[in-house]
Amino acid sequence: MWSAGRGRAAGAALLGLLLALSVPGSGAAKTGAGVVTCGSVLKLFNTQHRVRLHSHDVKYGSGSGQQSVTGVEASDDANSYWRIRSGSEGGCPRGSPVRCGQAVRLTHVLTGKNLHTHHFPSPLSNNQEVSAFGEDGEGDDLDLWIVRCSGKHWEREAAVRFQHVGTSVFLSVTGEQYGSPIRGQHEVHGMPSANTHNTWKAMEGIFIKPSVDPSAGHDEL
Amino acid sequence: MAPQNLGTFCLLLLYLIGTVIAGRDFYKILGVPRSASIKDIKKAYRKLALQLHPDRNPDDPRAQEKFQDLGAAYEVLSDSEKRKQYDTYGEEGLKEGHQSSHGDIFSHFFGDFGFMFGGTPRQQDRNIPRGSDIIVDLEVTLEEVYAGNFVEVVRNKPVARQAPGKRKCNCRQEMRTTQLGPGRFQMTQEVVCDECPNVKLVNEERTLEVEIEPGVRDAMEYPFIGEGEPHVDGEPGDLRFRIKVVKHPIFERRGDDLYTNVTISLVESLVGFDMDITHLDGHKVHISRDKITRPGAKLWKKGEGLPNFDNNNIKGSLIITFDVDFPKEQLTEEAREGVKQLLKQGSVQKVYNGLQGY
Numbered sequence: 001m002w003s004a005g006r007g008r009a010a011g012a013a014l015l016g017l018l019l020a021l022s023v024p025g026s027g028a029a030k031t032g033a034g035v036v037t038c039g040s041v042l043k044l045f046n047t048q049h050r051v052r053l054h055s056h057d058v059k060y061g062s063g064s065g066q067q068s069v070t071g072v073e074a075s076d077d078a079n080s081y082w083r084i085r086s087g088s089e090g091g092c093p094r095g096s097p098v099r100c101g102q103a104v105r106l107t108h109v110l111t112g113k114n115l116h117t118h119h120f121p122s123p124l125s126n127n128q129e130v131s132a133f134g135e136d137g138e139g140d141d142l143d144l145w146i147v148r149c150s151g152k153h154w155e156r157e158a159a160v161r162f163q164h165v166g167t168s169v170f171l172s173v174t175g176e177q178y179g180s181p182i183r184g185q186h187e188v189h190g191m192p193s194a195n196t197h198n199t200w201k202a203m204e205g206i207f208i209k210p211s212v213d214p215s216a217g218h219d220e221l
Numbered sequence: 222m223a224p225q226n227l228g229t230f231c232l233l234l235l236y237l238i239g240t241v242i243a244g245r246d247f248y249k250i251l252g253v254p255r256s257a258s259i260k261d262i263k264k265a266y267r268k269l270a271l272q273l274h275p276d277r278n279p280d281d282p283r284a285q286e287k288f289q290d291l292g293a294a295y296e297v298l299s300d301s302e303k304r305k306q307y308d309t310y311g312e313e314g315l316k317e318g319h320q321s322s323h324g325d326i327f328s329h330f331f332g333d334f335g336f337m338f339g340g341t342p343r344q345q346d347r348n349i350p351r352g353s354d355i356i357v358d359l360e361v362t363l364e365e366v367y368a369g370n371f372v373e374v375v376r377n378k379p380v381a382r383q384a385p386g387k388r389k390c391n392c393r394q395e396m397r398t399t400q401l402g403p404g405r406f407q408m409t410q411e412v413v414c415d416e417c418p419n420v421k422l423v424n425e426e427r428t429l430e431v432e433i434e435p436g437v438r439d440a441m442e443y444p445f446i447g448e449g450e451p452h453v454d455g456e457p458g459d460l461r462f463r464i465k466v467v468k469h470p471i472f473e474r475r476g477d478d479l480y481t482n483v484t485i486s487l488v489e490s491l492v493g494f495d496m497d498i499t500h501l502d503g504h505k506v507h508i509s510r511d512k513i514t515r516p517g518a519k520l521w522k523k524g525e526g527l528p529n530f531d532n533n534n535i536k537g538s539l540i541i542t543f544d545v546d547f548p549k550e551q552l553t554e555e556a557r558e559g560v561k562q563l564l565k566q567g568s569v570q571k572v573y574n575g576l577q578g579y
Contacts, residue, residue, distance in 0.1 A: 078449070209374065209375060
């Protein structure tokens with residue numbers, strides 16, 4: 001807990017920058033980049049179209065009229081952060097690795113709405129509209145997505161798919177782009193089939209390391 | 222007192238000489254026993270790092286040295302391999318190379334730009350654009366609020382790095398006046414940019430240690446300076462972890478007090494009972510009753526609540542409320558007679574307004 005009164009000397013700042021380049025972590029054994037755990041905050045990168053899953057306080061002009069979800073090219077936008085939460089209350093405590101086949105909710109950090117889809121057409125491609133819905137992380141059953149990956153847990157380096165529990169569509173991008181006021185952003189929608197348009201990878205983020213739980217049966221790669 | 226002091230001093234001197242020859246006593250530097258857990262070590266480091274930081278002790282000529290010792294101590298004792306080697310062979314026995322410089326360890330606990338004291342506070346520098354802050358809700362159990370904990374987190378973030386060439390920066394609209402003829406001017410709006418060294422965003426990773434301090438309250442925040450989103454023309458924002466205490470199946474928190482409920486049988490309520498409640502850290506709270514316990518009766522156990530955030534030595538109370546489990550099956554005629562005989566309680570049947578305190 002801090003009180004006020006923070007500043008920084010330019011010299012120390014430079015040192016900090018230089019040190020950021022040095023070996024990260026203290027004694028962290030690198031068996032791959034690790035797994036994604038519940039409670040982690042991250043950006044999702046569509047491997048085919050190279051955009052990040054994104055939302056903002058802009059509503060769709062058609063379809064459901066709910067808050068829009070798009071893909072953006074920038075890597076430094078705080079509106080691209082999503083929090084991984086359990087599908088049900090208490091179902092995935094902080095630090096539990098997400099299993100392949102597990103249902104999760106993705107909550108948009110800055111607006112508190114959940115990644116959501118429903119039977120409305122998407123505005124550009126006429127696929128299924130994907131929106132951000134709810135209040136303060138509480139939405140409804142259409143906020144649940146199954147993490148589809150191979151192996152036991154969702155590895156940070158792996159390309160995974162998100163399949164909607166309620167309507168079975170896959171979270172996808174096919175390249176259509178919006179005009180004003182969100183010029184250049186890509187449409188994100190739901191598609192019924194698994195293909196190269198719906199693979200996503202965890203990129204920037206705050207990843208909570210798996211809690212040391214002897215009963216979790218954590219496999220080493 | 223004085224001769225005792227002298228004796229102790231001599232011993233201390235000898236001991237110090239001994240340690241200088243044998244290498245540093247890392248346990249002593251951190252102020253922890255040899256049996257300290259990794260959690261204790263992290264906690265001790267974090268507390269001392271703030272106290273001993275050279276920026277905080279500008280008048281102490283040995284400040285830098287003490288700070289380096291602290292970093293070295295943490296680096297060895299926080300790594301199980303190195304700690305084993307150190308325990309057996311002392312500092313001399315530690316293999317090769319060091320060591321990430323201490324600044325790196327410091328930033329695990331406090332962020333990229335550390336916690337710098339003095340100078341201009343960051344917020345006042347409004348001319349320097351800042352990247353976004355990120356607030357991450359950190360779910361915390363009551364067990365962690367009771368005993369404290371450290372959460373290790375990997376921060377992967379884009380960092381602005383020098384790149385070859387130049388780029389446009391500080392772009393702004395400006396009014397340009399052009400002369401069309403003698404006495405005739407035209408004002409147009411133009412976008413004007415400066416030239417800056419080129420930067421590109423590169424993803425980098427580091428481990429951060431978030432401390433859950435005992436007694437921490439909901440919505441308290443732990444900031445990591447400079448670990449937020451970058452800004453190509455300025456400084457990065459901060460990363461803040463906001464504590465969110467989750468519900469517990471057994472205990473309810475009210476401030477520093479804990480509330481819990483116990484259901485006892487009708488027999489136990491009448492004749493008394495003995496039981497243990499397992500507390501958040503596993504220790505047992507013993508309850509012994511030999512009197513009648515009425516439904517709704519409350520028992521106060523002082524000192525069995527949560528530690529106070531500002532002073533961990535003060536603890537709140539544990540308040541236990543009892544409710545009585547009545548038999549589910551109806552009593553036989555015989556049993557009813559038996560009960561009447563046993564309790565020798567006449568009919569009461571008092572009618573009153575219970576909702577208004579009568």
